[in-house]
Amino acid sequence: MKLSLLANGIDSLKASYNSLEDIDYLVEGGEHRVKDAILSLNHANEILFKLLLKQRAECLVFVDIKAYMNAKEEIRSRDKSNVFEVKPGLQTIGISEAIKRLELLCDIEVCSYLKRSLDYLKQKRNQIMHYEINLNEGEFKALITKLKNCYENSVRFFSQYIEGLSDKVEDARFELYEQDLIDDPDVEAMVDEAYYDYLAGLSEQQ
Structure with missing residues (x-):
């Protein structure tokens, strides 16, 4: 996820x-x-x-910018990707x-x-x-x-x-139910393509 x-x-x-x-x-x-x-x-x-x-x-x-900076420094030394992985108590x-x-x-x-x-x-x-x-x-x-x-x-x-x-x-809020695939197996490929396009569009905004 x-x-x-x-x-x-x-x-x-x-x-x-x-x-x-x-x-x-x-x-x-x-x-x-x-x-x-x-x-x-x-x-x-x-x-x-x-x-x-x-x-x-x-x-x-973040509430405490210094604590955030410390977490960023620790990320580099521990090869993590998210500040909450090293400092779960950080507050936003x-x-x-x-x-x-x-x-x-x-x-x-x-x-x-x-x-x-x-x-x-x-x-x-x-x-x-x-x-x-x-x-x-x-x-x-x-x-x-x-x-x-x-x-x-x-x-x-x-x-x-x-x-x-x-x-x-x-x-x-796109959702696909199992019954949809049973009723029309071809819908899976179409849905996958549309959903991946949607995710790609979101990623471009980051």
């Missing part, structure tokens, strides 16, 4: 899109779709902000710090409407992750609208820095 920052962020962005899309067609059970959308959208933004930082300097992704930054570093150290301005959306998203995410959430029907509908706006704001912002973002989101 290999999941780069780009692939990871795109996957979560697609997961949030799927959850929000499904809500419109559900008569009951929308609560868990909203929960999934909140968690996936928060994760997508955090990971994609880290991607932008890594593209400029990987050390900016969260969304708020990522935005601050992008703006102050990388001269990338994060638009105010996305910041407001993410502040609201963080509030709801914390309620779900750490305690409970209780909304009436009107508040629940308003939450869904705000989540959709946050998704659109996220796509609009990251599309400026990730080429072909919308296409990548559309192609993400």
Whole structure:
């Protein structure tokens, strides 16, 4: 299994899109779709902000840059490929710090409407992750609208820095079931080619 920052962020962005899309067609059970959308959208933004930082300097992704440098030095002496292999306790930054570093150290301005959306998203995410959430029907509908706006704001912002973002989101979360191969054996070759093209496209963005 290999999941780069780009692939990871795109996957979560697609997961949030799927959850929000499904809500419109559900008569009951929308609560868990909203929960999934909140968690996936928060994760997508955090990971994609880290991607932008890594593209400029990987050390900016970590809380303690000195600890990161020590891990990089140890990687060379131990012939490892990932800092977490030698320093599993390393901590990466969260969304708020990522935005601050992008703006102050990388001269990338994060638009105010996305910041407001993410502040609201963080509030709801914390309620779900750490305690409970209780909304009436009107508040629940308003939450869904705000989540959709946050998704659109996220796509609009990251599309400026990730080429072909919308296409990548559309192609993400590809799945192939065993029954598909039984029903049509030729689909395997076509799927493999399409999937490898997709992975190659992601790799070119690293």
